[in-house]
Amino acid sequence: MNLPEEFYKEEVRNDYRISSEMKKIWSVELDLFNQLDKICKRHNITYYADGGTLLGAVRHHGFIPWDDDMDFMMYRDDFEKLCSVASEFKEPYFFQTEETDPGSLRCHAQLRNSNTTGILKFEEDKKYPFNQGIFIDIFPLDNVPEDRDERLKFVNNLKELKQKAREYYDFNHGFAEKPRITGFHTLWQRINFPNKKRGYERLFKVYGEKNPYYKEYKEKVTKYKDSTGYVMDIAIHDDSKRLNSQYFGKPKYVPFEMVKMPIPENYDNILNRYYGDWHKLVRGQNIHGGCIFDVKIPYNQYLSK
Structure with missing residues (x-):
């Protein structure tokens, strides 16, 4: 994506200083989102912003100032359809699942930029061989009892x-x-x-x-694929993420930074479920518990140091 130079400037949002380095990380993730959106539109795959990305889209019209990742979700059928066309993501983009990159074992998908570094801190010492470029998360929604x-x-x-x-x-x-x-x-x-x-x-x-x-x-x-009550991002294993399948409906595109992003039709119910009074600004932290980012060095070069 060709982002305006102004986007990369340091700024303060909600009394939080966003560095130019964080903006560079955001730009990589926005580019990954753009790739995902293109493929999903090409194949009529329905998906939605999830977690902090959904909250950011609705409350901030962009990233939550202290957030450094992007999360998306889709029903299992759409997820499997996306997996079936994963080869359409070309270098430096890589669609990562256990099937495409054994040992990653997320039980969901990550779209990565192979020319960058995005390593979870608790995995750094392992030096796993699977792709560890900067990523966005894509969670399948499965029916639960x-x-x-x-x-x-x-x-x-x-x-x-x-x-x-x-x-x-x-x-x-x-x-x-x-x-x-x-x-x-x-x-x-x-x-x-x-x-x-x-x-x-x-x-x-x-x-x-x-x-x-x-x-x-x-x-x-x-x-429980034939059930029609509740769905979850089961890979997260958090019962608070249980959602009524009626919340989703037809996605609506809303502003997110300088792009448009799909959110669930009844997003308010989902945000209430996730965060309670989501209108109230509460300083949070990234769900990954820390990540090593470098937008200039490929992950395999970083790991070889």
Whole structure:
């Protein structure tokens, strides 16, 4: 995208100073959004702004001043349709899922710019080989049970599978940390987990590079695909994100910085669900808990330093 030079200037919004460096990160994410929007329009894929991006679109007509990411959501059918045309994103753009980039294991999609760096701080030391350019998140919306106990059981089971998928990958690719356990604790571990390592090795021989826990996650996440009550970004595992499927409707495009962005028809209900009194300005923080950004250096160069 060709953004005006004025966009990159430092400014103050809502008593918060936005640096020119943050504006450069925003520009990369706006460009990624532009790519996503083009592909979705080309293939008649419906999607909506989500989370802080939705709040920013409605309340700020752009980024929340202290936010550094963009989130989008779409129903599972549209998500799978987008995955099927992922090859249309050309370099430096990369559509990342576990299928296109094994080991990323987000259980949602990220559209990345491969010529930049956007590494989650808690993953920096791992030096994972998958693409870690600056990204925007794309979450599939899946049906979940209306009964709370059944829903929590369902979502927690998926959360455990996602964690096991991460552990399986890390263990079998040399990224797992080896705890230093001695004395009594070593004996306790041997008694209670006598075949843990051999169990993982056995699984690896059976499945090879295919992660059995991710496979099970994919099979179970659409268990309630014929239901029509509530939907969730299940990859986040947060029951407060449960939404009534009637909230979405036909997306309406609203101003976001210098572009137009689709939001749900009944966005007010969603924002109330997410944030309560969302009109009240409350200083928040990024959901990722910190990210290393560089708009000039590709992630693989950064990791090789």
